[in-house]
Amino acid sequence: MKLKNVLKLSLLLLVIAQFWGCLVAYEAAMLGSLAADALGRVEKAKIDAAVSPGVTKEQLNQINKVAFIFENTTPGDLLGGGGLTDIMLDNLTLEMMKLGYECIEKQKIKSSLEANGMQLTEPIDLQKSLEAGKIIGIHAIITGNIKASTSTSSGGFFSGSFSQNTLIQNATMKIIGVEKGDVLMVVAINYKKGKKPDDAAKSMANILKAKLENPLGEKKK
Numbered sequence: 001m002k003l004k005n006v007l008k009l010s011l012l013l014l015v016i017a018q019f020w021g022c023l024v025a026y027e028a029a030m031l032g033s034l035a036a037d038a039l040g041r042v043e044k045a046k047i048d049a050a051v052s053p054g055v056t057k058e059q060l061n062q063i064n065k066v067a068f069i070f071e072n073t074t075p076g077d078l079l080g081g082g083g084l085t086d087i088m089l090d091n092l093t094l095e096m097m098k099l100g101y102e103c104i105e106k107q108k109i110k111s112s113l114e115a116n117g118m119q120l121t122e123p124i125d126l127q128k129s130l131e132a133g134k135i136i137g138i139h140a141i142i143t144g145n146i147k148a149s150t151s152t153s154s155g156g157f158f159s160g161s162f163s164q165n166t167l168i169q170n171a172t173m174k175i176i177g178v179e180k181g182d183v184l185m186v187v188a189i190n191y192k193k194g195k196k197p198d199d200a201a202k203s204m205a206n207i208l209k210a211k212l213e214n215p216l217g218e219k220k221k
Contacts, residue, residue: 046189049185057215059177061212062139065101112136118131167193
């Protein structure tokens, strides 16, 4: 075989190899993207709810003005800024407002207490918050805990990039009536594979709304 033909054949094989390499890299990147997207998909969750004795469905149905007071999530500051707790509360407040609920922010509770000669200290005093709730006209204060974990995902075999994802694993919400300061209902949510914070907030809001409207899970006629 002439040297010229050998060079042409070598060049052709090189082009084919480069094309094949790009194709494999593209497929790997797509698989990495799909894997990352899968983390944000709606996951089934185990939901437990308990209503306190004597609390009626009508009482829970009347709740539409609430305030959220959550303890620190774990891990505490994975997302930067004010921490995962603040981010989750902001997202949850947003989602509840979309569903038609009036959500009172902590600052308004603080201002109400200060106007009446009291101070709201950290960690937040639940009893003082209930007193402020009566003044503002809040129906219920929702306290809770959120547990989170982290996972690492790759951008693709050939990309060499990795990202760390924060996933909400479970959440517990306790609905406390402002009028008497009693626990009306407790809702516990356990996600099988975890959820991104914004997806978890939307899920939690929908579950909370469903339980406030139909706490016993009765079939609609």
